[in-house]
Amino acid sequence: MNDVSDLYQEIIIDHNARPRNFRELETPDKFIEGYNPICGDKIILYLKFNGNMIADISFQGSGCAISRASASMMTEAVKGITKQGANGIFEAFHNMITRTPGDGIDVATLGDLEFLSGVTAFPARIKCAILSWHTLRAALHGNDEIVSTE
Numbered sequence: 001m002n003d004v005s006d007l008y009q010e011i012i013i014d015h016n017a018r019p020r021n022f023r024e025l026e027t028p029d030k031f032i033e034g035y036n037p038i039c040g041d042k043i044i045l046y047l048k049f050n051g052n053m054i055a056d057i058s059f060q061g062s063g064c065a066i067s068r069a070s071a072s073m074m075t076e077a078v079k080g081i082t083k084q085g086a087n088g089i090f091e092a093f094h095n096m097i098t099r100t101p102g103d104g105i106d107v108a109t110l111g112d113l114e115f116l117s118g119v120t121a122f123p124a125r126i127k128c129a130i131l132s133w134h135t136l137r138a139a140l141h142g143n144d145e146i147v148s149t150e
């Protein structure tokens with residue numbers, strides 16, 4: 001049933017092998033670090049804003065395949081949209097992987113991120129998947145402290 005191989009679907013393997021937007025922005029408006037001490041995942045998120053829009057976003061860091069694929073998918077999902085739009089996708093993604101019932105789940109907004117729904121069967125990996133999102137949310141709320149999933 002919940003074979004671990006289900007978690008590592010092709011799309012996740014691809015995002016891990018060729019992470020999108022995996023670079024440092026030269027003149028970011030914001031950069032912020034996030035850690036998941038349980039797994040050892042580390043992310044540095046770089047953001048450039050144009051008014052209320054996320055004009056550019058990139059990341060660096062090291063971590064497991066899930067954390068890296070999730071960060072890669074996240075940057076694709078939120079680049080070029082408003083901060084409010086990004087918060088909406090955060091809510092939908094968070095509800096999906098924590099299986100929180102509610103009207104926040106609009107899988108149509110999730111794109112590739114929907115493939116991470118497999119982590120719900122592996123509670124220890126949820127923090128790997130959510131790390132980049134918590135880091136993004138902290139950045140959008142203007143926080144400067146290092147983000148931790150613990």
Ligand code: ZN
Pocket residue numbers: 036039040041063064065066067127128
């Ligand atoms: Zn991890």
